[in-house]
Amino acid sequence: MTFSVAESSDLERARRRIFLALFTALAVALNTVEVLLPSPVPWFRLGLANILTVTVLLLYGPRAAWAVTLGRIIVGSLLLGRLFSPGFFLSLGGGAAAVAVMTAAWKLCGARIGPVGISCLGAAAHAAGQMLLAWAILVRHDALWQLFPLLLLASLVTGVLNGAVADMLLETLKGHPAFAGLRDAGRKNSSR
Amino acid sequence: MRYSRFFILLLPAAALAAFLFWRFGAAGEESVVRRQFLMGTLVEITVPAAPSGTADAVDRAFAEMRRVEELMRPDGPGSEAAAITAAEGPIEVGSETAEVIALGMKVARLSGGGFDMGLGRLKTLWGIETEHPRVPKPEEILSALEGTGPEDLMTDGNRVLKSDPRLAVDLGAIAKGFAIDRAAEILRNSGVTRAVVNAGGDLCVIGDRGDRPWRIGIQHPRDPGALLATLSLENVSVVTSGDYERFFEAQGQRYHHLFDPRTGYPAGLAQSMTVVAPSAALADALATAAFVLGPEQGLALLKEFSQVEGLLVAADGTIFISEGLREKVEWP
Amino acid sequence: MALKSVLRRMTLLDRAIVMVLGMFAGSLLLGINSRAPGENILVEREGKIIFTAPLKEEREIRLKGIRGEAVLIVREGGAEMIEAPCPRKVCMGMGRIDQDGEIIACVPNGLLVRIEGGNEPEKTYDVLSR
CATH class of the missing domain: 2.60.320.10 (N-utilization substance G protein NusG, insert domain)
Structure with a gap:
């Protein structure tokens, strides 16, 4: 069987859309599961959905990462019934900060940075972004800042773990024909 | 990509610098807190998120309180209260002293003598503010009360007349409130929109706390470390009179500083009385009067005035609270 | 097994990021705790x-x-x-x-x-x- 060039890129685009939708759905699922899980302290979250953001960033580039993250936050909040609640804005702030920093790191460092590094930076940015937003819209109390080092440390741990999982996921996907050669495609897509 | 390494270093450094500046560098939100010993107590003025020039206004507020103290203290060369005490006949005083006495006489009348500004001789007799307080003999008390009563002072414009030439004037239960009002006035006129003037627990709050009303803790009359209640209020004065503030013990009896002008002995119907009013002078006088009158008559007295509320702990510990405070109170 | 290969795939920059962030968080934590009793x-x-x-x-x-x-x-x-x-x-x-x-x-x-x-x-x- 042979494909024309146009057909091949059409197929590629369709495949890409389907996978992005799938990743977003997975991210929403992880997000929801995580909220349902008991947590030792209210502000502590595993940030499992970031696994998928990192994976998508490395597979398809920044725009895909933004799409998955924003999609995840909006659909996830709808699902949990807290769209436009303070918690929603905290997630949005944290998520946006995380993707911005991860994208910047990925663009600037190229192949020198791997999923673990990206994930860690993302988690730290998430913590910082949430903190700033919590300060801005919720509590203007100095005690908030005593929480920050703990939050940062916790985010570092979850960042390493999530990065490791993303790395394994990427290794597995790379072996699959649907993603063959895509690890660099992300870079190509974005450089346009 | 040649500069990427540079940017990697620059980005977090810039973010860190921005964070540190934002966290520690913003100086505009400093609050001003000043304390001075005035009117026999510690006066504290707090201005949160103070605009520049506030410290100067706070200093002027303290100076104003000192001026009022000199004017209304029971003795001293500059005191108009002392001048009234010394006067044989009618005497001309400043408009402020006349205003304070007129307000005090209104409270004295409405309380049926539960409030009296002519207790100078009685207070000297008990010596409760001195190092050697004592329980006077009944006949001494009766003689010190001669000439006192709900009509013992009269004002006509700025003229003050005593009904009995021997009457010794003591404005202690109202002058502190008036001084607080004056300090608050100075702050307001200087553009301060949020502040607390706290004279040893008698206070005036200006504006709110920013995002919420001021939360005013009320001292528990029997447990020094505990709160009786917390009131959420804006733009009011709050004065508490309690039997725990000043007292001495003699022969196993406790004698406190809030005398019933009708008997000459410490009033026994209440443990503490908190009054919330538009002015601190009124709150001060009413707190003393309602403390003396006790739960029923005391709270009825407060109803005679508009925008005045109260919280009273009776001698047996029962708590009475006026209608208007019920939505603003929190119990611990 | 899997973790070992993840470790192997981590780049120098990855490790540096983890270390720097960890040190930053740790020093912040120490900084705040050491201030508390300094009244x-x-x-x-x-x-x-x-x-x-x-x-x-x-x-x-x-x-x-x-x-x-x-x-x-x-x-x-x-x-x-x-x-x-x-x-x-x-x-x-x-x-x-x-x-x-x-x-x-x-x-x-x-x-x-x-x-x-x-x-x-x-x-x-x-x-x-x-």
Whole structure:
């Protein structure tokens, strides 16, 4: 069987859309599961959905990462019934900060940075972004800042773990024909 | 990509610098807190998120309180209260002293003598503010009360007349409130929109706390470390009179500083009385009067005035609270 | 197994990021914790600070007031007045203070002892009426 060039890129685009939708759905699922899980302290979250953001960033580039993250936050909040609640804005702030920093790191460092590094930076940015937003819209109390080092440390741990999982996921996907050669495609897509 | 390494270093450094500046560098939100010993107590003025020039206004507020103290203290060369005490006949005083006495006489009348500004001789007799307080003999008390009563002072414009030439004037239960009002006035006129003037627990709050009303803790009359209640209020004065503030013990009896002008002995119907009013002078006088009158008559007295509320702990510990405070109170 | 290969695939920059972030968080944590007990005790007379010292250093201080000598004792991170020349000894009755913003006021003696710095105490009110 042979494909024309146009057909091949059409197929590629369709495949890409389907996978992005799938990743977003997975991210929403992880997000929801995580909220349902008991947590030792209210502000502590595993940030499992970031696994998928990192994976998508490395597979398809920044725009895909933004799409998955924003999609995840909006659909996830709808699902949990807290769209436009303070918690929603905290997630949005944290998520946006995380993707911005991860994208910047990925663009600037190229192949020198791997999923673990990206994930860690993302988690730290998430913590910082949430903190700033919590300060801005919720509590203007100095005690908030005593929480920050703990939050940062916790985010570092979850960042390493999530990065490791993303790395394994990427290794597995790379072996699959649907993603063959895509690890660099992300870079190509974005450089346009 | 040649500069990427540079940017990697620059980005977090810039973010860190921005964070540190934002966290520690913003100086505009400093609050001003000043304390001075005035009117026999510690006066504290707090201005949160103070605009520049506030410290100067706070200093002027303290100076104003000192001026009022000199004017209304029971003795001293500059005191108009002392001048009234010394006067044989009618005497001309400043408009402020006349205003304070007129307000005090209104409270004295409405309380049926539960409030009296002519207790100078009685207070000297008990010596409760001195190092050697004592329980006077009944006949001494009766003689010190001669000439006192709900009509013992009269004002006509700025003229003050005593009904009995021997009457010794003591404005202690109202002058502190008036001084607080004056300090608050100075702050307001200087553009301060949020502040607390706290004279040893008698206070005036200006504006709110920013995002919420001021939360005013009320001292528990029997447990020094505990709160009786917390009131959420804006733009009011709050004065508490309690039997725990000043007292001495003699022969196993406790004698406190809030005398019933009708008997000459410490009033026994209440443990503490908190009054919330538009002015601190009124709150001060009413707190003393309602403390003396006790739960029923005391709270009825407060109803005679508009925008005045109260919280009273009776001698047996029962708590009475006026209608208007019920939505603003929190119990611990 | 899988983790080992993840470790192997981690780039130099990855490791650097983890280490730098960890050190930053750790130092912030230490910075905040080391500030907490560093509160000071201050004594004022007529608006001027006449004595100041860290609260964690134990000591007994003789303070010259308007009326006479008062004795303040600092121990176990708190301070209390144990001797006062005034008749009513209100300042002694105020007990022990150990949190930022707390005050012992000795009105007749013109002395004001207060604690500064450290963490804000958990107060449920802004101002106390008594």
